[in-house]
Amino acid sequence: MATVVDDQQVGADSPGESGPDAAHDEPGARGGLEVRQRVLTRIAEHTATLVPGAVQHSSGLGRLAGRGYPSATATVAGQTSRIELDIAAVWPCNVNALSRTVRDRVRSETSRLSGTRVNSVDVTVHLVDATGVSNVRRVE
Structure with a gap:
């Protein structure tokens, strides 16, 4: 999911993009x-x-x-x-x-x-x- 604030994207749409939500795409952050x-x-x-x-x-x-x-x-x-x-x-x-x-x-x-x-x-x-x-x- 992408988040847009003041016409700038701050969230990540895919695992390859960076942003505040990108940490959730790391294997260790996904759960167990x-x-x-x-x-x-x-x-x-x-x-x-x-x-x-x-x-x-x-x-x-x-x-x-x-x-x-x-x-x-x-x-x-x-x-x-x-x-x-x-x-x-x-x-x-x-x-x-x-x-x-x-x-x-x-x-x-x-x-x-x-x-x-x-x-x-x-x-x-x-x-x-x-x-x-x-x-x-x-x-x-």
Whole structure:
């Protein structure tokens, strides 16, 4: 926006022009990004469902309450975060390989999509039977 006082322009119309408003065009003056914990948990939960071997699972009262697996919690401090993630897997599976793959993908995708540095992803694998499972992906 340009400001004109006594037939002289004192504001800037574009980032390349100078004037009192030009400071607002500097990257540091534009503001910042605040990433909410809920965003990180949703990214983590969705990413976990994409890993072969991890399944969406809910049963009994958990289904009625809208709770199940995957389930994540995030702690955010500035531009860094920590994620705790509970996932379900159908037995038999290689729990070590599954948890390692989920951890790496969640860290990568959460960092990429949120712009935060994910310091750690703690994965707990819950082995379940096939009842209550909505997406079974097996790696053979």
